[in-house]
Structure formats: C-alpha cells, structure tokens
Amino acid sequence: MKPLLTAALIFALASSSSAQTSPVEISIPGAVDIDHRALQTRALAVLESQFGAFRSAAADLEKTSVLFCAGALPRDEYLAVFRTAWLAWAPLDSYQFGPVEQSGAALRVNFWPDKKNFTGRALHQLLKATPKAQSDPAFIARGSAAAQGLPAIERLLFTDAEECPAITGISANLSDIADGLYTGWFSGDGWADLVRAAGPDNPVYLNDAEFTKTLYTALHFGLTRVGDARLGRPLGSFDRPFPKRAEAWRAGLTADIMSAQISGVSDMLRDGFGAAVPSQNLQRALDAFAAVQDRLHQIGAPVPEAVIDPALRIRVESLQNMTLALRSVLNRDIGARLKVETGFSAADGD
Amino acid sequence: MDRRRFLLAAGAATVAGPSWAELGAPAFLTAASRADNSTWLVGLGAGGEVRFAVSIPSRGHAAAAHPSRSVAVAFARRPGRFAVVLDCAKGREITRLAAVEGRHFYGHGAFTRDGRYLFTTENDWENGAGVLGIWDVENGWKRVGEVASGGIGPHEIIRLPDGVFAVANGGIRTRPDSARSKLNLPDMRPNLTYLSSDGALLETVEPEPALYQNSIRHLDVDSRGQIAIASQWQGNPLQPVPLVALHRRGQALRWLDHPQTVRLKNYAGSVAIAASGDQIAVTGPRGGRVLFFDSGGNALGDRAMDGACGVAQSGGGFAITMNGGLTQTEPDDPRTIAVAGDWSWDNHLVRI
Incomplete structure (x- = not known):
C-alpha cells in the first residue's frame, strides 16, 4: 500500500493548523475536561501493537507455508501458526476505517460471510492456474478477494483440494496486506500522523x-x-x-x-x-x-x-x-x- | 415481474386523489432525530415551521414526492429495510414498504412521471450488485420487480424532465453485516447511469481513471436535462479533487473547480439546482460549508454554515437545513430561521 500522506503535506498541515492557533474547540458541552490528545496517544499505541501483531503473525504464516509445502513442518504445527494469524486479525475487524477501508482489507483478509460460496468458486479458478502462478502473491492479489484471505487457506486445508502451493501464494499476499496495513497506519506519513494532525485544516479529523x-x-x-x-x-x-x-x-x-x-x-x-x-x-x-x-x-x-x-x-x-x-x-x-x-x-x- | 410485463403494465393507470396544490401541505420533508435518539420524518413549511413529525422505527434518509398526489415515501437510511408512505397533507402514515429478502434500501427513490411506479435504490449484498426495486403504487404498493441499477451501490435516483431516470451508482460495496464499512475502495467503479422509465439501461458514464475513487452519490437536474452531481472522495484524503460535476446525455462528465472545494473535507452531502436553473448549491456538512456555482459550472462563491446538508430549491434560491434550523438563500431576502425542538436534520431536504 502506498503511504497515504507525504511528509511535506503533513508538515504543511501541521504548520497551518498551528498558524491558525486557537486551541481545538470541542463543541460538546461538558466535554472540555477530557484530554482527547492523551487518549489518542494511548489508543494509537494499542493500535500499533494490534496491527503489529497481525503483521508479524502473517509473516510467520508466509514462512511456515513454504516449509509446510516443502514437507519440512508437521501439519499440526502449521495449523497452530494459521490459528495465531487468524486470531491476530480478529481485533482488527473492528477497525474498518482508515487503512483497512482504504486497502479493502476487510474482505481481502476475511471474506465472510460467504453465503454464495464465492470462496469456493474463486479457489476453483485459482487451482486451474499454474503452480508458479498459485505461489505468486502478485497473481493472488490481482484475483478475487474471496481467494485472498484466511477463509481461502482454511478451505484448502480442510477440504480435499490441493493445498500446495496455493497456500504459499495466498499467505505471501496476506503478509503483504498485513504489512501494508501497518505501514498505512504507522509509517512516517501514515494515518496515525493524520490523526495527530487533527485540526481545522485536517481533511478527516477537525479536532x-x-x-x-x-x-x-x-x-x-x-x-x-x-x-x-x-x-x-x-x-x-x-x-x-x-x-x-x-x-x-x-x-x-x-x-x-x-x-x-x-x-x-x-x-x-x-x-x-x-x-x-x-x-x-x-x-x-x-x-x-x-x-x-x-x-x-x-x-x-x-x-x-x-x-x-x-x-x-x-x-x-x-x-x-x-x-x-x-x-x-x-x-x-x-x-x-x-x-x-x-x-x-x-x-x-x- | 420481468421488465417486459412491467412495460405493458406501465401506462395503465394514473393516480387519483387530492393534488399538492389543493392542500396547505408542507413545503419540505426531512428525516431528523432528537436528543433522545428518537427518529422522525418532519414536514416543514416554507418558512421553516414544523407542520408535522411522524415517528419512524430508525434513522431515515431521503424521501420521494409523488408527482401529482400529496403522497411521499420516506426511506430508511442504509442499510435500513423500511420505507414509510406518507399522506403529507395530514402528516399520517398510509402504509409501509418492507425490503424483500436479501435486499436493503439505500435511502432514495423516485416515481415514474405518471406516478404509477416507485423505483427504489437497493443493495443485493450477497451478489454485490445494485438493483432498482419497482413498486406498484396502484396495486397496494407491491414490489413487482427489479432491474439492475448499472453499478454497485446505487444511491440517489432522480427523474429527468423527459421521464428518464438518472442513478448515482456510488461504486462502494457494503454489506449489512459489516454495518457501514466500505469494502472495495481500491477497485470501486462509480458511475452515472441513465435508465428508461421501464428500467432499460440507456447510458453510463464514469469518472476518468484518476478520479475512480470519487463516489457519485447525489444528483439534481434542471429543466433542460443538465444534471448536477455531488460526489464523495474515497481516495487519499489529502489529494485535492473536485466534488461537483455537470453532465448532459452523450457527453463526458465535466468536473467543476471551486476555490473552496477543500472546505467540504472530501464530502459533498447534497446538491440542488435553483428554479431558474442558473444556480447550483452543493452542501458540505463535514466542513460546514455550502458552495455555489452557475449553470455553466463557474464558481459563484460559498458560505460557511454549520452542519449544512439538506438542500432544496425554494423560491428564487435554496432552502438549506443546518444545525438549529433552516437557511433561505432567497436573493432579495436571505435569512436563517431557527427551528425549535432540538432537531438534528438528516442529509436531505426534499421539496414536495
């Protein structure tokens, strides 16, 4: 994912808000004693830890998928890593704004509910591709969202379908998505900076x-x-x-x-x-x-x-x-x- | 009912009953809420006085006025599943429409020119497809069929002077089980689609590639068929983009510059064209700002207005709902009217 903001714009934003000076007015009566800035700093730290945990779990899944497909890792150990990745995603499902929304991650990581079996149909298509394509994250990323995420890997692992090498491509793409989410939030010019630059000229957060x-x-x-x-x-x-x-x-x-x-x-x-x-x-x-x-x-x-x-x-x-x-x-x-x-x-x- | 049978049935009857002109009916309808989170449909007189308030089960959005009778249909806000048919003279509910299985309303609708059918923008969320529900006014407001809206996320639908419909397909995929999350921003494809009065797709126009994340959401039309479009930018929030466009059938979208576009904070809430056709107002509730353009698309100025969102043609100018009341932009007599009752207006003001 491309960084959302450039450092130059952030700088311009920050300096123009401070130029207009007056402290952020909160128009809600009785709310003046709440230190939203301090809350924001603490909340961003929680988000950083949660998005960081998913990034690291997805990177582990990418690595272990390769080992598992090479026959170098027992299935139960691989399933434990898969479980960790899904549980690391679970808290992020709540935060469907900012980078999650901007990158379409909610459906790409976890295409669910899926009443019409889009996952099954997309995997059917994916498995017709060459093994090289199946293991290529860029190829996966260009395909259906329903074959990009955790439910797609689950389906491959728990049905008769041929799981390798597709799970290596899907998990590598998932790792790219997870990395993009973390960067989208916390890189030098990410969403967290936009949050910190709240003010009258901020295009998203006025205060x-x-x-x-x-x-x-x-x-x-x-x-x-x-x-x-x-x-x-x-x-x-x-x-x-x-x-x-x-x-x-x-x-x-x-x-x-x-x-x-x-x-x-x-x-x-x-x-x-x-x-x-x-x-x-x-x-x-x-x-x-x-x-x-x-x-x-x-x-x-x-x-x-x-x-x-x-x-x-x-x-x-x-x-x-x-x-x-x-x-x-x-x-x-x-x-x-x-x-x-x-x-x-x-x-x-x- | 398929489109062909619907076509045969169209033209069959028109609606009888008291006309708008015969009644001392309200001038506008808007959805609103109060501090206790109760949700209402409110009929406002031309001077901003509350003529009636009807309680509704959850938050409303916009309404569609019947072309000849004093009847309007008010729609639940996405992903709501009800619409209320109102006798606007009496301020009483006539009946209620319920979305069918697997569909929800997007909050807008429009009647056919003869008033026989109501078209509603709806979400077929399992298939990620936009549809227009077709409801038979003369047959107990039964839903008699649906047609494709021509894109994902159909939002406002309006009827043009020649009876053709224009639909703003916002391009954004949502699902009720994900509440209001936008699920496909990287590959969204908004468009403006024209459909005949029997639902046949006539023409579709999309933003150019650089503006593919500019969600086309709200529309108005002048007497010559020129459409004014208000959009909502879903891409990088720091990228300055136009939020207003004009369109005529057979041409490309023409995006309009305005020096205060940035004040809308990427979000135009509603759009209206003045009766004369020579002024366009676009509201920005997030930025608390209204932009004005002439019919050629030139910037005419702007006005700071807290919470400005609903806008409708009124006299020679516009009526605009804002925090605490209503502003009339009548050129000779501009004024802001406080409306008592601690109302929070929803996004649209519908002229009836």
Whole structure:
C-alpha cells in the first residue's frame, strides 16, 4: 500500500493548523475536561501493537507455508501458526476505517460471510492456474478477494483440494496486506500522523475528539459484529439454525475468533480509553467483558454443534444477548463520560 | 415481474386523489432525530415551521414526492429495510414498504412521471450488485420487480424532465453485516447511469481513471436535462479533487473547480439546482460549508454554515437545513430561521 500522506503535506498541515492557533474547540458541552490528545496517544499505541501483531503473525504464516509445502513442518504445527494469524486479525475487524477501508482489507483478509460460496468458486479458478502462478502473491492479489484471505487457506486445508502451493501464494499476499496495513497506519506519513494532525485544516479529523468518536464507534461495531454476525448467523432461529454459517467452522476456530475480537475491544478500553474515565467506570466495563469471555468458554461444545443442540443452544443465545448488551455497558461507563455515544449527524456519511 | 410485463403494465393507470396544490401541505420533508435518539420524518413549511413529525422505527434518509398526489415515501437510511408512505397533507402514515429478502434500501427513490411506479435504490449484498426495486403504487404498493441499477451501490435516483431516470451508482460495496464499512475502495467503479422509465439501461458514464475513487452519490437536474452531481472522495484524503460535476446525455462528465472545494473535507452531502436553473448549491456538512456555482459550472462563491446538508430549491434560491434550523438563500431576502425542538436534520431536504 502506498503511504497515504507525504511528509511535506503533513508538515504543511501541521504548520497551518498551528498558524491558525486557537486551541481545538470541542463543541460538546461538558466535554472540555477530557484530554482527547492523551487518549489518542494511548489508543494509537494499542493500535500499533494490534496491527503489529497481525503483521508479524502473517509473516510467520508466509514462512511456515513454504516449509509446510516443502514437507519440512508437521501439519499440526502449521495449523497452530494459521490459528495465531487468524486470531491476530480478529481485533482488527473492528477497525474498518482508515487503512483497512482504504486497502479493502476487510474482505481481502476475511471474506465472510460467504453465503454464495464465492470462496469456493474463486479457489476453483485459482487451482486451474499454474503452480508458479498459485505461489505468486502478485497473481493472488490481482484475483478475487474471496481467494485472498484466511477463509481461502482454511478451505484448502480442510477440504480435499490441493493445498500446495496455493497456500504459499495466498499467505505471501496476506503478509503483504498485513504489512501494508501497518505501514498505512504507522509509517512516517501514515494515518496515525493524520490523526495527530487533527485540526481545522485536517481533511478527516477537525479536532481530537473526532478521532475518539471514530474509535469508540469502531468498538461498538466490533461488538455488533460478534453478536449479530459471528453468533447470529449460526444461531439462525430455533427451528432453523445454520451451523455451517459459523465462521471458520472447518478449522474449529469460531469461538476463539470471537474471544480474540472481544479481547481486542477490552484491550483498547483498558489501555486506550481507560485513563480518561473514572476507574470505577472502567472496572465495571472490564468486568462485564470478562463475564462474556467466561460464558464464551463455558458453552461446552463448539459453536456449530451447540446451536443445533437444544440444551446448549440457550447458552449461545444468552452469550449473544450478553455480547450485544456490552454496547450499553460501553455507552454507560465510557461513552457517556466522554460524550461520544453513537449519535446522529448529517456529517456521518451517506 | 420481468421488465417486459412491467412495460405493458406501465401506462395503465394514473393516480387519483387530492393534488399538492389543493392542500396547505408542507413545503419540505426531512428525516431528523432528537436528543433522545428518537427518529422522525418532519414536514416543514416554507418558512421553516414544523407542520408535522411522524415517528419512524430508525434513522431515515431521503424521501420521494409523488408527482401529482400529496403522497411521499420516506426511506430508511442504509442499510435500513423500511420505507414509510406518507399522506403529507395530514402528516399520517398510509402504509409501509418492507425490503424483500436479501435486499436493503439505500435511502432514495423516485416515481415514474405518471406516478404509477416507485423505483427504489437497493443493495443485493450477497451478489454485490445494485438493483432498482419497482413498486406498484396502484396495486397496494407491491414490489413487482427489479432491474439492475448499472453499478454497485446505487444511491440517489432522480427523474429527468423527459421521464428518464438518472442513478448515482456510488461504486462502494457494503454489506449489512459489516454495518457501514466500505469494502472495495481500491477497485470501486462509480458511475452515472441513465435508465428508461421501464428500467432499460440507456447510458453510463464514469469518472476518468484518476478520479475512480470519487463516489457519485447525489444528483439534481434542471429543466433542460443538465444534471448536477455531488460526489464523495474515497481516495487519499489529502489529494485535492473536485466534488461537483455537470453532465448532459452523450457527453463526458465535466468536473467543476471551486476555490473552496477543500472546505467540504472530501464530502459533498447534497446538491440542488435553483428554479431558474442558473444556480447550483452543493452542501458540505463535514466542513460546514455550502458552495455555489452557475449553470455553466463557474464558481459563484460559498458560505460557511454549520452542519449544512439538506438542500432544496425554494423560491428564487435554496432552502438549506443546518444545525438549529433552516437557511433561505432567497436573493432579495436571505435569512436563517431557527427551528425549535432540538432537531438534528438528516442529509436531505426534499421539496414536495
């Protein structure tokens, strides 16, 4: 991914905002005591660690795919690396703005849900290509998004399809995407610099509070993704559950991915937002997140099996309710303090 | 219903009932919310007075006015799945449209010239395709079919003076399970598509390659058929790009320069052409700025206006919704009217 900004423009931006001088006005009553700049610095550190973890996990996957295809690595060891890569992606699914959006990464890394089997169809095409093409990340990157990501590798690993050398090409492209996301955020002229240069002349963030709000909305979105999509799709209805709509059901990672996404949200709350709210508010919110994690680990069966088992299904339903209720916890304990509850404005796009 | 059968049925009947002119109806419709997050459709008089407010289940977006009856349809905001058919004279709900399985509304629609059919922009998200739903006004507002919109992410649809439709295909792929995330920015392909009144694709025009990430979203048309386009730039946010274009059938898009384009922050919210056809207003809610152009596309000036977004033709100028009220840009009597009630207006002001 090309850097989004040039150093020269950033410099121009920063100097012109300071030339206009007046300190950033936050137009929300009662919000003046919130140090959005400090929150932003902490939040960017969390993002850097989360995007960095995915970059490093994807690089590992690229390397081990080559070893695995050369017969130099046992399958279970390769699967562990694959699992780590997927769990490193999970927290990033919440941040669908900035570089993730700019590079189309959400679908390229994780083409899901896939009701129409685009992944199967795209892989069918890919496997007709020469082995050389299949192992070429540039060739993969030019093809369908559905054959570029983690679900494509999963499909190759857990069906009769010929997994090698396609997984080497797909994982090398994935590593390129992961590197591009990290660079897009944190290179010298990346999105983080745009965030830090918030001000009247900034094309995205008019003030520091706007980034707080964007990030807060992203955490809400992450919880909605877990509750509505990751749990809601396999749950279907009591009469009609859809176990095979569970994410990563073939690899058995459904619950682990959800747990990793929820952890990503609570990490950002604790380390990014935490110091900006009273400690009892933060603690109450973190306790609620921990309770959801406990429930998630106590379902007693893999999610695809639990949704069709009348005795266990109720646990998944209650987990879904608790997960979606975390959004209210967030609003009460964090959003209301920061005056960033998800609201309504003509400026939020359409 | 396929397109051919729809064509046979079109022309069949027109709608009876009280006309707009007979009623002391509101001049404008807009979606709005209040501080408690409740969501509403609001009918505003020409002077900004609230004529009615109808509660709706979630956030609304734009509305389509029936060409002859005092009926309008207000659409849920993407990815909403309802539309409310309103008797605008009484401010009462007549019926409600529900998106069909596998489709959601994008928030805009337009009636055929005879008022018999309503076309709605919709998302076929599993296939990543844009469609126009076709609803039969005379047959219980039943959805009788759909046609391809000519691109991904159809947003505003308008009817031209000759009855042809123009559709702004924004080019952006979204899915309801990803909320409002834009999923295909690196390879998005926005366009402006013309379709006949029975849904046949007539013409498509795209931005040139350097502007392929300039999402064409909102439209208005003058009496001579020239279309004004407002777009939203999805590429590098620091790259200065035009956000307003003009188009006539058979020609290329003509992007317009304005010295204050940068004030829109890459996001034009809505566009309207004055009754005379000689002035165009483009709103920028993110930058709190409105840009004006003449019909030849020359910059005419701009105005700072907090939260300016909905814009509609009004008298000799425009009515523009903004934070706290409504601004009338009537050349002889420009004024800003405070509207009581702590409303937050949504993106569009629809003249009825």
